[in-house]
Amino acid sequence: xxxxxxxxxxxxxxxNPEISPERLENGWDEVFxxxxxxDLDKMxxxxxxxxxxxxxxxxxxTIISETYKLRKEEKYRNICIEHSEKHLKEFSEIAIExxxxxxxxxxxxxxxxxxxxxxxxxxxxxxxxxxxxMAISFGLNDGTKSNYQGRIDRINKKMLNNK
Numbered sequence: 564x565x566x567x568x569x570x571x572x573x574x575x576x577x578x579n580p581e582i583s584p585e586r587l588e589n590g591w592d593e594v595f596x597x598x599x600x601x602d603l604d605k606m607x608x609x610x611x612x613x614x615x616x617x618x619x620x621x622x623x624x625t626i627i628s629e630t631y632k633l634r635k636e637e638k639y640r641n642i643c644i645e646h647s648e649k650h651l652k653e654f655s656e657i658a659i660e661x662x663x664x665x666x667x668x669x670x671x672x673x674x675x676x677x678x679x680x681x682x683x684x685x686x687x688x689x690x691x692x693x694x695x696x697m698a699i700s701f702g703l704n705d706g707t708k709s710n711y712q713g714r715i716d717r718i719n720k721k722m723l724n725n726k
Contacts, residue, residue, distance in 0.1 A: 592612075616657045617660050623674070626642070675711070692719070695712075
């Protein structure tokens with residue numbers, strides 16, 4: 564996280580900045596620029612580019628966060644699901660790099676809670692619970708008092724009430 568903050572604070576505010584060797588060395592590639600552009604289409608256009616794991620993490624998390632807010636619309640819900648699956652599939656590798664850059668700690672990763680909530684809304688309770696268990700296995704915190712275990716308990720309750 565310190566790494567990201569230092570880059571973000573120094574990031575130049577330019578349209579289509581040239582990707583110089585110095586910028587690349589600091590992690591400022593096309594993926595980084597797209598992530599902080601505020602432009603979902605631009606973010607989606609760089610999802611297949613090779614980049615540093617940390618840039619990949621923040622790109623996917625940002626796409627998920629933006630589309631999660633718009634999940635009532637099928638188009639955005641589908642994008643959210645697709646990129647949540649990608650993020651979780653790649654997270655083991657990404658977590659290693661995130662820990663290296665933050666004194667062995669993982670930042671809060673909203674993908675897990677957003678995806679678990681979306682799955683719960685869709686009635687996919689078992690899958691939502693498995694996402695919460697995955698978050699627990701990484702030692703993640705969802706920012707709530709009861710954490711992911713409380714989320715699991717609430718999902719189980721909903722599942723029982725909807726049978």
